[in-house]
Amino acid sequence: xxxxxxxxxxxxxxxxxxxxxxxxxxxxxxxxxxxxxxxxxxxxxxxxxxxxxxxxxxxxxxxxxxxxxxxxxxxxxxxxxxxxxxxxxxxxxxxxxxxxxxxxxxxxxxxxxxxxxxxxxxxxxxxxxxxxxxxxxxxxxxxxxxxxxxxxxxxxxxxxxxxxxxxxxxxxxxxxxxxxxxxxxxxxxxxxxxxxxxxx
Numbered sequence: 001x002x003x004x005x006x007x008x009x010x011x012x013x014x015x016x017x018x019x020x021x022x023x024x025x026x027x028x029x030x031x032x033x034x035x036x037x038x039x040x041x042x043x044x045x046x047x048x049x050x051x052x053x054x055x056x057x058x059x060x061x062x063x064x065x066x067x068x069x070x071x072x073x074x075x076x077x078x079x080x081x082x083x084x085x086x087x088x089x090x091x092x093x094x095x096x097x098x099x100x101x102x103x104x105x106x107x108x109x110x111x112x113x114x115x116x117x118x119x120x121x122x123x124x125x126x127x128x129x130x131x132x133x134x135x136x137x138x139x140x141x142x143x144x145x146x147x148x149x150x151x152x153x154x155x156x157x158x159x160x161x162x163x164x165x166x167x168x169x170x171x172x173x174x175x176x177x178x179x180x181x182x183x184x185x186x187x188x189x190x191x192x193x194x195x196x197x198x199x200x
Contacts, residue, residue, distance in 0.1 A: 007039060012130070012132065012133040012134035013049050013129065013130055013131070015038075016028075016030055016127055017037065019031045019032070025096055026148055026150050042126070042128065044186070045120060046138075046185065046186045047128065047139070048136070049134065049135060049136050050134075051134060057110055057157060072160060072161060073161065074162065074164050076158050076164075077110070078157075079154070079155045080095075080148060080153070081148075081154075092148065095146040096146065097145060098119075098144070099143070099169055099170045099173075100142060100168075100169050100171070100179060101138075101168065102140055103160070103165060104137055106136075106158065107135070107136055107158060108134075108156065109132055109134045110155045110156065111132055112155055113130060113151055114130060114146060114147065114148050114149055114154040115146065115148075116128045116130060116136055116138065116144060119142065121186075121187050130154075139182060140178040140181070141178040141179040141180070141183070142182055
């Protein structure tokens with residue numbers, strides 16, 4: 001019997017394959033018909049997610065546990081909107097440039113919402129909509145980008161192991177060790193597993 005228990009993350013996170021339109025990046029960009037992506041599919045790409053208590057993040061025991069288990073010693077708060085972010089237009093353009101980081105990217109949405117776009121194994125874009133209470137971890141080496149949605153506002157907590165390094169490495173940067181490791185862990189392993197299963 002299939003369990004009908006709803007995943008609480010569905011209230012604060014949604015993912016789908018994007019269309020190829022070059023319309024406003026803040027629009028949802030659903031394919032027609034819509035093609036949603038499950039949390040399991042995201043996890044297979046190394047993208048992890050949680051629903052947490054955005055109103056009490058300073059005392060939320062689950063967030064505390066995640067930070068301790070993953071070694072996130074650094075935290076700050078970043079508000080992205082025209083009124084709060086210096087050089088807003090320039091920053092939004094740079095966030096939407098496809099890039100990777102040599103460390104995980106950890107974001108917890110404390111207010112507002114935004115889109116994190118990630119590449120799947122076939123280089124197609126998956127759009128992950130993160131709303132208040134949603135936390136997402138993008139693995140080191142995954143190509144991705146960020147944009148606000150039509151609400152034009154997100155307040156995000158950023159976490160890091162040790163001193164933060166926010167350096168984006170715009171695509172192409174396939175030679176970086178973080179990219180090589182990502183391909184090994186999440187792309188090549190999956191291709192090999194499919195080949196084994198197909199041969200069985």
